[in-house]
Amino acid sequence: MRNVNYQTNNMARITKKRKEALSKYDASKEYSLEEAAAVLKQISYTKFDSSIDVDVRLGVDPRKADQMVRGVVALPHGTGKTVRVLVLCSPDKEEEAKAAGADYVGLDDYIAKIEKGWTDVDVIITMPTVMAKLGRLGRVLGPRGLMPNPKSGTVTLEVGKAVTEVKAGKIDFKVDKTGIIHAAIGKVSFDPKQIAENANELIQTLIKLKPSSAKGTYVKGISFSSTMSPGIKIDKSTIIGL
Secondary structure (H helix, E strand, O other): HHHHHHHHHHHHHHHHHHHHHHOOOOOOEOOHHHHHHHHHHHHHHOOOEEEEEEEEEEEOOOHHHHHHOEEEEOOOOOOEEEEEEEEEOOOOHHHHHHOOOEEEOOOOHHHHHHOOOOOOOOOOEEHHHHHHHHHHHHHHHHOOOOOOOOOHHHHHHHOOOOOHHHOOOOOEEOOOOOOOEEEEEEEEEOOOOHHHHHHHHHHHHHHHHHOOOOOOOOOOEEEEEEOOOEEEEEOOOOOEOO
């Protein structure tokens, strides 16, 4: 009886807009990237410009170090998001960072702010010589995914180049404990071709990063969704390399 009530309550929670969205596509069908992008534009009803997310389920075991998939990708059309960048660097690199468009530039003063809980940025870029000072910030930055990492290109001597790339749409990704890559690859305001090209760039990068120790099917499933929208399954046979 409890299960019946639970299901009834869940059905009652489906909004009019969600019902309308569900009626505009076939939830059992698999779509090409561009078709899925076009559908998302039709079923997104938020009053703001929703983000479009791609979820890629990989056939890896993230608990094994040699099957941890992570990396960076430069999206050809950017993310559509204004990225706030903090550069923690030595004084001789400050002008380079500012010229590249960094929103905040400094070192000790910002480290002190972060220690007090300030994290009003999207990306932090720093230099190898400065990383030692950031060790104590792990408890604040780690849970928020803001800790600079050489593998994501956010620990570098070329701080200006790093800022330019991040502002242009370079994102980093990492497989979660369930074997899924989650990434925001654009906005609903993008045209379907731009969304598809951004998604394909991410997927092609993941294909190149396939661990040699991963056995069986590597890319098990791909889906698109926008903020508060239903998910749309992607037909893997329409993607080169899969």
